[in-house]
Amino acid sequence: MKKITINDLLAWKKEGRKFASVTAYDASFGKLFEEQEMPVVLVGDSLGMVLQGKADTLDVSVEDLAYHTRSVRAGNSQSLLMTDMPFMSYATPEEACQNAATLMRAGANMVKLEGGAFLADTVRMLTERAVPVCAHLGLTPQSVNIFGGYKVQGRDHDAAEQMVKDAILLAKAGAQIILLECVPGDLAERITQAVDVPVIGIGAGNKTDGQILVMHDMFGISANYMPRFSKNYLQETGDLRTAVSRYIEEVQQGSFPGPEHTF
Ligand code: KIV
Numbered sequence: 001m002k003k004i005t006i007n008d009l010l011a012w013k014k015e016g017r018k019f020a021s022v023t024a025y026d027a028s029f030g031k032l033f034e035e036q037e038m039p040v041v042l043v044g045d046s047l048g049m050v051l052q053g054k055a056d057t058l059d060v061s062v063e064d065l066a067y068h069t070r071s072v073r074a075g076n077s078q079s080l081l082m083t084d085m086p087f088m089s090y091a092t093p094e095e096a097c098q099n100a101a102t103l104m105r106a107g108a109n110m111v112k113l114e115g116g117a118f119l120a121d122t123v124r125m126l127t128e129r130a131v132p133v134c135a136h137l138g139l140t141p142q143s144v145n146i147f148g149g150y151k152v153q154g155r156d157h158d159a160a161e162q163m164v165k166d167a168i169l170l171a172k173a174g175a176q177i178i179l180l181e182c183v184p185g186d187l188a189e190r191i192t193q194a195v196d197v198p199v200i201g202i203g204a205g206n207k208t209d210g211q212i213l214v215m216h217d218m219f220g221i222s223a224n225y226m227p228r229f230s231k232n233y234l235q236e237t238g239d240l241r242t243a244v245s246r247y248i249e250e251v252q253q254g255s256f257p258g259p260e261h262t263f
Contacts (some may be wrong), residue, residue: 003078019210027224136180137163139183178191189205205262
């Protein structure tokens with residue numbers, strides 16, 4: 001597999017070529033995903049739930065994410081590797097720079113932050129200092145206590161308009177990828193058309209440029225419940241590698257996510 005950069009994702013968006021991505025937390029899966037030519041891999045703070053067994057992601061530290069980023073990078077040199085900035089690690093632009101540097105030194109190609117317009121200065125500060133940023137909108141799991149649970153976001157008119165504005169603003173501030181989690185499919189499609197940067201969706205319908213799944217959901221082995229928007233590819237194929245290649249194929253063809261996975 002050739003090394004994937006943001007330029008490949010931008011070219012694919014222009015060509016209308018859809019791409020898959022997945023979370024990973026260790027070298028063995030990092031390698032397996034590289035062998036299957038997974039273009040983008042995320043070291044997600046979902047590790048708090050799927051590896052540490054917590055009810056949310058809030059207890060995950062920068063050190064945890066640096067450790068798992070180093071591990072995935074050891075097995076995978078070619079995928080574009082994004083790493084989450086954990087809860088409160090980007091409360092100020094200065095803290096964001098310091099903590100992002102730790103994650104970039106561990107092997108990340110890009111960091112991911114959860115939040116809207118209020119992050120514009122932070123995104124600008126990071127990108128001007130050579131840290132590429134993915135902006136995560138919609139259901140941002142670090143805000144679970146503000147939302148009162150893991151709920152679909154952007155259902156009403158005002159919230160949807162705000163999300164479109166946030167995506168445009170964050171892309172203008174320098175965000176190179178927008179990630180949308182648990183938003184209605186038509187809103188995700190609108191945002192995908194409104195910005196020039198690639199948009200990756202999870203629980204956001206099949207009109208985004210890319211898709212992402214938590215690997216434990218894709219294999220049906222999550223300690224927590226299986227989200228409605230996910231699909232158990234291991235059950236369907238009976239083999240880890242075939243599960244991954246089937247997921248990549250279905251995303252490229254636009255057949256995953258289907259209507260049953262869309263809000
Ligand atoms: O932490 C994570 O795994 C994520 C994905 C759900 C996109 O942010």
